[in-house]
Amino acid sequence: MALTSRAAQAGDAPAVAALHADSWRRHYRGAYADAFLDGDVLADRLAVWGERLREPDAGAATILAEDGGLVGFAHVVFGGDPAWGALLDNLHVAADRQRGGVGRRLMALVAGAVLDRPGDGGLYLWVLEQNAGGQAFYGACGGRWVERRPVTPPGGVAGRLEGSPLRLRYVWSRAALSGAAGRSAPA
Numbered sequence: 064m065a066l067t068s069r070a071a072q073a074g075d076a077p078a079v080a081a082l083h084a085d086s087w088r089r090h091y092r093g094a095y096a097d098a099f100l101d102g103d104v105l106a107d108r109l110a111v112w113g114e115r116l117r118e119p120d121a122g123a124a125t126i127l128a129e130d131g132g133l134v135g136f137a138h139v140v141f142g143g144d145p146a147w148g149a150l151l152d153n154l155h156v157a158a159d160r161q162r163g164g165v166g167r168r169l170m171a172l173v174a175g176a177v178l179d180r181p182g183d184g185g186l187y188l189w190v191l192e193q194n195a196g197g198q199a200f201y202g203a204c205g206g207r208w209v210e211r212r213p214v215t216p217p218g219g220v221a222g223r224l225e226g227s228p229l230r231l232r233y234v235w236s237r238a239a240l241s242g243a244a245g246r247s248a249p250a
Contacts, residue, residue: 071125095229148184174244206233
């Protein structure tokens with residue numbers, strides 16, 4: 064089958080939540096508490112995605128990558144920060160599809176969506192400091208690391224964290240987004 068993409072709808076919340084929970088279980092050990100990852104993470108993600116996808120939101124976009132089913136998704140919040148631009152809040156790819164171009168395709172679609180909105184500057188995201196693979200991917204996509212901060216606990220529940228993990232902010236200028244989207248840089 065061929066990789067396709069589309070905007071998420073309300074009925075997609077369970078599949079998105081399941082992929083999100085699986086990704087957190089695989090990549091967030093050591094930063095998020097095992098009790099949370101092995102217990103409430105799916106219910107937490109179902110609540111988040113059920114709310115996010117309940118009704119269309121012009122201030123955000125959730126893009127699905129499919130190939131006979133969901134293989135990845137990205138969620139961007141337009142105007143996330145006046146200084147940094149849109150927030151790429153999530154980008155997750157199914158474990159068996161990583162390093163196969165799904166993440167790059169989603170990154171290109173997010174970059175294009177941000178560029179198509181005149182009000183947004185660039186794009187930024189937060190990645191766990193322990194996630195070396197994610198950092199390498201974002202760097203290869205043109206992102207630039209600019210700061211380190213403590214991780215915000217999921218749902219604001221401090222007990223969901225393990226210790227005091229840190230997160231890194233990666234940023235893209237509009238010119239860098241043009242490259243990520245496969246477009247010519249603006250003149």
